[in-house]
Amino acid sequence: MKSSVITFPGSNCDRDMDVALTKFGFKNKMIWHNDQELPKSDLIVLPGGFSYGDYLRCGSMASKSKIMHSVINFAKSGGLVMGICNGFQILVESKLVPGVLLRNKYLQFICKNVHVKVDNKENIFFKNLDKKVLEFHIAHNEGNYFCTNDQLKEIEDNNQIAIYYCDQNGNTNDQMNPNGSIKNIAGIFNKEKNVLGMMPHPERMIDESLSGEDGSIFFKNLLNNIK
Amino acid sequence: MLVNEKIAIEHGLKSDEYKKICKLLKRIPNITELGIFSAMWNEHCSYKSSRIHLKKLHTKGKKVIQGPGENAGVIDIEDGDAIVFKIESHNHPSFIEPYQGAATGVGGIMRDVFTMGARPIANLNSIHFGSTQNKKTKNLLRGVVNGIGGYGNCMGVPTIAGQTSFDRSYNGNILVNAMTLGLVKKDKIFYSKATGLNKPVIYVGSKTGRDGIHGASMASASFDDKIEEKKPTVQVGDPFTEKLLLEACLELMYGDSIIAIQDMGAAGLTSSSIEMASKGNLGIEINLNKVPCRETKMTPYEIMLSESQERMLIVLESGKEEIAKKIFDKWNLDFAIIGKTTNTKNIELFFDNKQVANIPVNTLVENSPMYDRKWKKSKLPKKNKTNKTLFKSLKIKDTLKKILSSPNVCSKEWIWQQYDHTVMGDTIQKPGGDSGVVRIHKTDKAIAATVDSSANYCWAHPLTGGKQVVCETWRNLISVGAKPIAVTNCLNFGSPEKEENIGEFVECVQGISEACKYLDYPVVSGNVSFYNETKDIGIKPTPTIGGVGLIKDYKKMITMDFKEIENIVLVIGKTEGHIDQSLLSRIILNENNGPPPEVNLFNEKNNGMTLLNLIDKNFIKSAHDVSLGGIITAISKMCIKGNKGIQIKKPKFLINEIEYFFAEDQGRYLIEINPKDFKEVSKILDKNSVHYDEIGKIIDKEMIIDQKTKLTIDELKSYNTNWLKSYML
Numbered sequence: 001m002k003s004s005v006i007t008f009p010g011s012n013c014d015r016d017m018d019v020a021l022t023k024f025g026f027k028n029k030m031i032w033h034n035d036q037e038l039p040k041s042d043l044i045v046l047p048g049g050f051s052y053g054d055y056l057r058c059g060s061m062a063s064k065s066k067i068m069h070s071v072i073n074f075a076k077s078g079g080l081v082m083g084i085c086n087g088f089q090i091l092v093e094s095k096l097v098p099g100v101l102l103r104n105k106y107l108q109f110i111c112k113n114v115h116v117k118v119d120n121k122e123n124i125f126f127k128n129l130d131k132k133v134l135e136f137h138i139a140h141n142e143g144n145y146f147c148t149n150d151q152l153k154e155i156e157d158n159n160q161i162a163i164y165y166c167d168q169n170g171n172t173n174d175q176m177n178p179n180g181s182i183k184n185i186a187g188i189f190n191k192e193k194n195v196l197g198m199m200p201h202p203e204r205m206i207d208e209s210l211s212g213e214d215g216s217i218f219f220k221n222l223l224n225n226i227k
Numbered sequence: 228m229l230v231n232e233k234i235a236i237e238h239g240l241k242s243d244e245y246k247k248i249c250k251l252l253k254r255i256p257n258i259t260e261l262g263i264f265s266a267m268w269n270e271h272c273s274y275k276s277s278r279i280h281l282k283k284l285h286t287k288g289k290k291v292i293q294g295p296g297e298n299a300g301v302i303d304i305e306d307g308d309a310i311v312f313k314i315e316s317h318n319h320p321s322f323i324e325p326y327q328g329a330a331t332g333v334g335g336i337m338r339d340v341f342t343m344g345a346r347p348i349a350n351l352n353s354i355h356f357g358s359t360q361n362k363k364t365k366n367l368l369r370g371v372v373n374g375i376g377g378y379g380n381c382m383g384v385p386t387i388a389g390q391t392s393f394d395r396s397y398n399g400n401i402l403v404n405a406m407t408l409g410l411v412k413k414d415k416i417f418y419s420k421a422t423g424l425n426k427p428v429i430y431v432g433s434k435t436g437r438d439g440i441h442g443a444s445m446a447s448a449s450f451d452d453k454i455e456e457k458k459p460t461v462q463v464g465d466p467f468t469e470k471l472l473l474e475a476c477l478e479l480m481y482g483d484s485i486i487a488i489q490d491m492g493a494a495g496l497t498s499s500s501i502e503m504a505s506k507g508n509l510g511i512e513i514n515l516n517k518v519p520c521r522e523t524k525m526t527p528y529e530i531m532l533s534e535s536q537e538r539m540l541i542v543l544e545s546g547k548e549e550i551a552k553k554i555f556d557k558w559n560l561d562f563a564i565i566g567k568t569t570n571t572k573n574i575e576l577f578f579d580n581k582q583v584a585n586i587p588v589n590t591l592v593e594n595s596p597m598y599d600r601k602w603k604k605s606k607l608p609k610k611n612k613t614n615k616t617l618f619k620s621l622k623i624k625d626t627l628k629k630i631l632s633s634p635n636v637c638s639k640e641w642i643w644q645q646y647d648h649t650v651m652g653d654t655i656q657k658p659g660g661d662s663g664v665v666r667i668h669k670t671d672k673a674i675a676a677t678v679d680s681s682a683n684y685c686w687a688h689p690l691t692g693g694k695q696v697v698c699e700t701w702r703n704l705i706s707v708g709a710k711p712i713a714v715t716n717c718l719n720f721g722s723p724e725k726e727e728n729i730g731e732f733v734e735c736v737q738g739i740s741e742a743c744k745y746l747d748y749p750v751v752s753g754n755v756s757f758y759n760e761t762k763d764i765g766i767k768p769t770p771t772i773g774g775v776g777l778i779k780d781y782k783k784m785i786t787m788d789f790k791e792i793e794n795i796v797l798v799i800g801k802t803e804g805h806i807d808q809s810l811l812s813r814i815i816l817n818e819n820n821g822p823p824p825e826v827n828l829f830n831e832k833n834n835g836m837t838l839l840n841l842i843d844k845n846f847i848k849s850a851h852d853v854s855l856g857g858i859i860t861a862i863s864k865m866c867i868k869g870n871k872g873i874q875i876k877k878p879k880f881l882i883n884e885i886e887y888f889f890a891e892d893q894g895r896y897l898i899e900i901n902p903k904d905f906k907e908v909s910k911i912l913d914k915n916s917v918h919y920d921e922i923g924k925i926i927d928k929e930m931i932i933d934q935k936t937k938l939t940i941d942e943l944k945s946y947n948t949n950w951l952k953s954y955m956l
Binding site (some may be wrong): 110 | 278377466470471644646651652653666
């Protein structure tokens with residue numbers, strides 16, 4: 001299976017994502033933001049980091065970069081696109097997924113392990129996953145998901161919420177909400193569910209010596225689903 | 228503008244220094260030249276009060292590839308790999324403007340490391356604030372933490388460990404010391420020595436602005452009431468540009484285009500160009516009209532003294548200009564050929580086709596002032612006669628609660644959760660342990676790093692304090708299973724013009740050197756920060772030591788959390804009951820006098836090496852060094868981290884229980900072992916003449932000291948974790 005990770009100026013989780021994808025069997029290529037064309041890929045990943053310094057709204061500059069035209073076309077024609085952290089912010093700014101990401105509720109960068117509940121498994125990203133709660137890792141300053149009531153109704157009606165922040169037993173409540181996201185939303189899909197944006201970093205959970213192994217479960221499952 | 232003595236003094240030069248300049252030049256300098264002299268001859272750049280003493284540091288060792296004198300030190304970690312590391316202070320700017328001061332401190336130290344060709348793999352910091360009652364402390368802490376996170380997080384380099392302390396003596400001068408480690412191949416290290424004539428001198432990175440002019444001079448003076456006016460001397464950081472600069476420099480370094488490279492840190496273009504020329508014994512010619520400027524009408528004086536961040540100076544191989552330019556264009560960074568190397572041994576500056584400065588390089592470097600200031604020796608204070616009946620009135624539980632929730636012992640999670648400590652995917656020991664540990668990417672090796680200081684011990688007796696800090700970092704490395712290799716030091720002191728302060732400096736340096744020599748743990752880099760004083764009140768002497776060690780097989784790394792119920796816990800090292808200068812003495816007994824605990828270098832080395840041997844044989848399940856707050860504080864932390872309890876045995880010693888639990892005798896560790904290994908472990912300890920006591924057995928969820936004194940792990944946790952969070956609300 002072929003994957004491509006886009007490097008924007010200021011991306012800093014591009015290497016980590018490359019390591020993770022390669023570890024679980026993807027043939028991965030690193031693509032420069034200024035390129036026009038995407039190589040043939042089964043999965044495109046927008047990695048974490050601070051694209052263009054995030055000096056404007058996070059992700060907004062990157063959403064206008066050259067390669068994003070191709071990424072948007074790829075997504076619209078049904079190709080799989082995943083945005084992690086800053087990648088999620090870029091997806092939001094590109095309008096590939098609905099809503100916005102505001103500054104964290106307590107106005108602080110947060111770096112820690114969190115649990116997320118996977119509710120919706122009728123999609124290629126989480127299909128066949130045998131766990132309901134995964135332990136992932138977050139590291140962000142602007143992960144506070146927000147959308148209008150109308151939008152919320154729409155994404156709920158379409159089953160577009162991918163993962164929720166929760167405790168280790170899968171209970172979602174305010175206490176388990178690290179950044180103030182509406183409904184504890186940690187990740188969402190587009191309507192067609194071929195585009196996933198999420199704040200947590202599965203690529204930081206791929207080794208028991210690191211923060212944990214649930215990222216490995218996610219990537220192995222994803223590869224099997226794409227095959 | 229005509230230069231005279233008054234203007235020279237306004238530049239921070241002394242009257243006789245100005246006379247020396249005129250004599251060396253055989254004329255009166257113009258204003259640009261005066262600016263250059265003042266930048267090169269200030270304390271921060273010239274080390275004029277410290278140089279003579281720094282020579283005494285122990286800097287040599289088998290693993291040292293590069294000692295002090297370069298952008299950073301380099302050590303050998305085998306298999307062709309090397310670690311580049313250094314610590315640096317950004318104290319003065321951080322007090323004036325905490326966010327930018329701390330951010331640019333982090334940016335500066337990372338540049339020092341990647342200038343040498345190394346990709347930064349870990350950041351650490353040691354930050355010190357005034358009393359928690361002081362009204363400025365909270366905002367300064369918040370600003371500094373935001374600044375460190377803002378810069379390091381954006382760069383994508385994990386911040387893996389640190390130290391935070393609070394003490395009244397920092398009320399008017401906080402300390403922000405930042406340390407970076409980078410990884411490089413041994414045969415791809417870059418240095419700052421220029422070689423060859425007529426080689427192009429290249430400017431890359433951000434444009435030059437008017438920020439930070441005289442930053443290094445500001446850092447070479449004490450504060451007074453008018454520090455607000457000094458805000459313009461603080462630089463403004465742009466981590467995004469630095470990230471681009473990092474990637475562009477590493478890309479260029481992949482080839483063979485670079486002869487020498489130097490980052491523009493303190494004193495900007497001035498010190499970078501002069502250092503490269505001086506090391507290569509060459510001259511350098513610069514056309515200042517070619518320097519990319521952010522603001523209009525900048526004068527030669529401003530261009531030379533600006534401390535705008537994220538800039539580098541490179542001497543290129545002739546003919547490689549196009550290759551280099553292409554890389555910097557790709558990363559959207561400025562690239563300008565601004566001059567060339569010459570054989571004049573002078574620095575010659577041109578602006579609007581006129582020569583605006585012409586100074587022999589050696590006058591700025593070798594001939595810079597060096598002072599052997601008069602210093603005062605410290606006496607070892609007399610031991611306090613603590614009233615032992617006082618101990619009887621203390622309840623262990625209440626005392627422990629106070630200590631665990633005291634600002635200098637409590638959990639610093641509120642701080643390090645704001646730092647990205649997991650990016651790069653190799654952090655195998657996060658902040659909150661004895662050392663941070665990162666794997667060497669795609670190998671079985673890992674590097675452990677720690678940073679520490681003990682201002683109270685150094686204040687009480689600088690010589691002992693200096694030794695103690697080195698040993699403390701040594702123990703932090705041993706506790707995670709790393710073999711200590713080398714250190715970097717950041718020497719924070721008051722005014723060197725005062726006999727007491729320079730005395731503290733001299734004796735701390737002596738202590739550091741003795742310990743480093745004995746432990747074969749050399750100093751490979753560092754910096755000195757003097758004039759940490761406001762209105763005549765200086766800080767406590769605070770040498771900060773950053774220690775680095777190697778773990779050959781990262782799977783053998785040790786953490787401090789208790790692992791398994793029924794395992795037994797040993798105290799390694801002898802407990803004599805030293806209470807003077809301990810946390811117990813300060814915050815419970817309100818006694819600040821007396822000598823610090825004695826440091827026995829033989830025991831330090833012997834205990835440490837024996838533990839490494841036990842770790843290598845897989846006997847040790849968890850380990851933690853005993854420091855502030857004594858044995859009981861260390862045990863509490865192991866309980867909290869492992870979410871397990873301990874049944875403590877009654878100590879067999881004649882000393883009082885309070886002394887036993889809270890004393891800060893040195894050279895001690897706590898280790899957890901399986902009872903079935905006890906015989907074998909005790910054999911090894913005995914064979915090596917290491918003192919040990921069995922202190923207890925791991926149980927579930929409760930710390931039981933005696934029938935009356937029981938604490939649940941949740942209680943311990945809440946004492947330890949809540950203080951900082953609620954303070955910062």
